[in-house]
């Protein structure tokens with residue numbers, strides 16, 4: 001949708017998706033058919049447990065802000081959420097502490113560096129943004145609770161509100177994250193050196209490993225996306241997951257930093273807020289319209305799901321979803337006014 005799309009246009013778009021003949025279901029089926037045999041990309045292997053994923057897994061779900069759901073392929077296949085969790089924790093930190101405090105700990109600047117780079121902004125000592133590991137660890141550090149179990153419960157509560165059911169961690173993934181997490185520990189120590197994280201940062205690293213290991217499927221990601229699209233209220237449960245004034249902060253960061261080093265190209269080509277993870281998940285948000293959840297483990301060189309990127313590119317093109325797209329309807333008005 002375009003930034004100035006009217007309520008009528010939004011209803012029309014949702015209407016097109018849900019009609020009895022369901023042309024949208026046919027669109028999803030044909031996209032799945034078109035890309036399912038694409039064998040490009042590699043399943044992530046830097047955490048041994050992730051490498052167990054099957055390259056053929058491919059599921060897509062779209063959930064609208066009115067709560068309709070459209071699914072195709074392995075839409076209910078479980079996987080670990082990984083970095084897709086990061087914007088949601090950024091949102092929770094904003095809700096808990098307010099903008100000023102959060103921005104003391106983390107910037108909002110895209111970086112051309114790797115997601116796990118051991119670097120901070122030289123002037124402010126802050127991590128560049130909440131979607132690289134350093135920034136994510138700093139925002140997870142802001143998740144409070146009287147002790148570690150209460151912080152874990154708070155973490156689960158954040159995601160349960162978005163997803164609409166209880167969540168749990170995949171213990172083998174968690175152990176794999178923990179035993180191989182030296183780089184993340186190094187980032188944690190560097191940030192502690194500059195007092196960008198609390199004294200408790202080692203516990204926060206554990207919490208971060210738990211966060212990355214949460215079990216989701218593409219339907220869950222679509223509901224999470226639909227919650228952001230719906231100004232922070234889960235359309236299936238009516239539960240508020242994030243304050244309305246923080247939704248745009250989360251979406252802005254997703255648009256500028258959500259797709260690793262492909263973020264600029266993504267904003268240019270697809271133009272909707274999204275976040276991907278090394279598990280092969282992508283969540284994308286079409287404000288006021290729907291959330292899109294995709295799962296397909298083979299990743300491209302930038303770390304994004306190959307089939308996931310293709311599906312989003314096609315949907316964006318087909319339905320004019322780019323944030324700055326000029327819809328045909330608007331074009332007509334522009335012509336009438338000129």
Ligand code: GLU
Nearest residue numbers: 082083115133212277278
């Ligand atoms: N568990 C991963 C890490 O911190 C998250 C990576 C990702 O999905 O980008 O290394």
